[in-house]
Amino acid sequence: MTAPLKHSDMTTVEVALENRAYDIVIGRGAIASLGARIAALRPGVRTAIVTDNTVAKHWLVATEASLAEAGIPTSRIIVEEGEGSKSYAGLQKVSEALIAAKIERNDLVIALGGGVVGDLAGFAAAILRRGVDFVQVPTSLLAQVDSSVGGKTGINSPQGKNLLGAFHQPVLVIADTAVLDTLSPRQFRSGYAEVAKYGALGDEAFFTWLEAHHAELFKGGVAREHAIATSCRAKAAIVARDERENGERALLNLGHTFGHALEAATGFSDRLFHGEGVAIGMVLAAQFSASIGMLPAGTREAAAVDLLERYGDDPVVMDAALSGLRGSESVVLERLLARRGR
Numbered sequence: 001m002t003a004p005l006k007h008s009d010m011t012t013v014e015v016a017l018e019n020r021a022y023d024i025v026i027g028r029g030a031i032a033s034l035g036a037r038i039a040a041l042r043p044g045v046r047t048a049i050v051t052d053n054t055v056a057k058h059w060l061v062a063t064e065a066s067l068a069e070a071g072i073p074t075s076r077i078i079v080e081e082g083e084g085s086k087s088y089a090g091l092q093k094v095s096e097a098l099i100a101a102k103i104e105r106n107d108l109v110i111a112l113g114g115g116v117v118g119d120l121a122g123f124a125a126a127i128l129r130r131g132v133d134f135v136q137v138p139t140s141l142l143a144q145v146d147s148s149v150g151g152k153t154g155i156n157s158p159q160g161k162n163l164l165g166a167f168h169q170p171v172l173v174i175a176d177t178a179v180l181d182t183l184s185p186r187q188f189r190s191g192y193a194e195v196a197k198y199g200a201l202g203d204e205a206f207f208t209w210l211e212a213h214h215a216e217l218f219k220g221g222v223a224r225e226h227a228i229a230t231s232c233r234a235k236a237a238i239v240a241r242d243e244r245e246n247g248e249r250a251l252l253n254l255g256h257t258f259g260h261a262l263e264a265a266t267g268f269s270d271r272l273f274h275g276e277g278v279a280i281g282m283v284l285a286a287q288f289s290a291s292i293g294m295l296p297a298g299t300r301e302a303a304a305v306d307l308l309e310r311y312g313d314d315p316v317v318m319d320a321a322l323s324g325l326r327g328s329e330s331v332v333l334e335r336l337l338a339r340r341g342r
């Protein structure tokens with residue numbers, strides 16, 4: 001694990017694939033450099049920004065200003081916030097808007113938003129004119145450490161989450177950590193589940209570091225940049241070795257099988273955020289592993305407590321997830337929703 005960053009630092013993590021590579025640029029104020037970076041990467045390019053109505057209020061103007069300063073023409077496509085946009089209807093809306101904006105094969109789509117916008121815009125770019133490149137500008141913690149990296153794009157089906165999509169790698173990722181200041185505590189906690197996952201996957205030093213610094217990470221200190229950079233390095237290394245999830249990359253799905261089932265049970269709504277499902281799913285995965293003799297019971301209980309105590313001191317999620325050590329996923333879900341009064 002590398003030394004913690006300073007607020008003044010801007011760090012770059014390279015995702016080195018077999019035939020190409022791209023950068024993840026991490027730091028406060030990184031959005032201001034978007035236009036210059038795109039101009040250097042693709043001189044003369046046109047762009048279209050896909051975002052949602054909430055993110056647009058905070059970061060669309062700044063993003064457009066960065067592009068304008070670099071002389072890059074752009075248009076905007078705004079969808080509704082939430083998983084409901086990650087659908088056939090949402091894909092049609094974005095795709096038709098990109099065609100109307102005259103985005104050609106040599107142009108760029110810019111995904112400005114969280115995981116939903118990144119998945120939706122990336123999939124639309126993958127199928128537009130048989131493939132248009134895109135840039136990820138993730139605005140949630142979850143998207144900065146997970147969904148913006150690795151090229152998984154897609155939409156949900158009524159039959160399940162992410163059943164339609166494509167592997168379509170971005171050409172650039174801009175992770176501006178300042179945008180996380182506008183997230184609600186619940187949204188930030190949801191993303192933290194994915195950060196903790198990288199420690200649970202085998203980086204004991206990072207997991208130990210999170211034990212000591214998770215409060216600073218939540219408060220917005222320099223620990224935030226360090227955690228994001230460490231998470232991105234971990235994912236970049238796995239993706240470079242297994243881009244299309246034929247083996248090792250499946251490790252990144254820790255907690256997601258249970259988590260996706262819980263999301264489906266709540267109708268892919270804000271009753272349960274993706275990261276909350278993953279947090280509970282990791283506990284349930286530990287429970288399942290113990291039940292089939294692959295993980296000692298004491299180990300799974302200790303790991304679950306460690307993970308959830310650093311989930312942001314959220315007693316609602318912690319209590320619901322810890323109940324998974326004693327009950328089924330339905331009990332976990334019922335407790336979580338009941339405590340939220342939803």
